[in-house]
Amino acid sequence: KNGDGLFEETKQFEELMMMYDCAIRQVQTKLEILDEEFSVRYRRNPISSIESRVKTPMSIYRKLKKRGQEISVKSIVRNLNDVAGVRVICNFIDDIYDIARMLGRQDDLKVISIKDYIRNPKENGYRSYHMIVEIPVYFSRTTRYMRVEIQIRTIAMNFWASLEHQIRYKKTLPGDVDLNAISSELRECADTIAETDRRMLDIKNRLAKYEDMEED
Numbered sequence: 001k002n003g004d005g006l007f008e009e010t011k012q013f014e015e016l017m018m019m020y021d022c023a024i025r026q027v028q029t030k031l032e033i034l035d036e037e038f039s040v041r042y043r044r045n046p047i048s049s050i051e052s053r054v055k056t057p058m059s060i061y062r063k064l065k066k067r068g069q070e071i072s073v074k075s076i077v078r079n080l081n082d083v084a085g086v087r088v089i090c091n092f093i094d095d096i097y098d099i100a101r102m103l104g105r106q107d108d109l110k111v112i113s114i115k116d117y118i119r120n121p122k123e124n125g126y127r128s129y130h131m132i133v134e135i136p137v138y139f140s141r142t143t144r145y146m147r148v149e150i151q152i153r154t155i156a157m158n159f160w161a162s163l164e165h166q167i168r169y170k171k172t173l174p175g176d177v178d179l180n181a182i183s184s185e186l187r188e189c190a191d192t193i194a195e196t197d198r199r200m201l202d203i204k205n206r207l208a209k210y211e212d213m214e215e216d
């Protein structure tokens with residue numbers, strides 16, 4: 001490409017990243033509104049925290065390259081669903097499904113796909129609820145329908161996924177590190193965490209019944 005072509009592509013890339021950033025902010029606001037309403041209505045917060053990020057140019061490049069896809073602005077829009085990512089950390093498992101249902105009901109948000117790794121955990125023990133959604137973002141001259149990946153998980157699932165992610169992306173581990181042993185131990189931790197999440201939910205539900213009686 002000549003210099004002008006590169007300039008145009010860079011400008012478009014910069015604009016696209018700005019658009020993904022705006023899409024993230026809209027999804028984040030939707031989530032904050034749901035949490036706020038919940039806290040007034042039920043005196044508790046389903047969302048513990050929200051983390052979001054726009055994928056870095058390097059990691060966009062690596063993903064396209066790995067899949068053998070074209071490296072261009074058009075290709076990013078067409079092929080990647082997770083350039084904009086929002087992670088919602090909930091206290092309890094049923095909060096995850098409540099949030100997912102409430103989001104899915106919103107008229108301006110289109111659910112493109114759902115992967116429920118809580119009902120169907122991955123082989124390694126990974127649990128999380130993934131939604132790819134598309135939302136309109138209104139700019140000065142155009143309306144763009146932007147895709148956002150939303151990962152919803154409990155605090156405990158997030159704790160597990162962070163450590164597993166760190167280990168997975170460690171490029172150089174000393175030769176004497178037994179990866180199989182680590183994997184099976186992680187798997188056990190995932191099961192323990194899932195069991196604990198279920199028990200915590202059960203305790204919460206038992207307490208909620210008691211609170212209802214007090215209010216009556």
Ligand code: 0O2
Binds near residue numbers: 082124130160162165
């Ligand atoms: P990174 O480095 O976190 O960005 P898709 O992205 O939908 O085209 P895929 O892989 O089928 O492709 O989607 P999936 O299964 O919904 O996973 C998307 C993201 O979920 C991953 O992004 C991770 O962030 C997270 N994830 C999925 N599986 C695991 C897992 O086993 N362990 C951990 N720690 N995270 C997981 P990336 O781009 O793969 O990685």
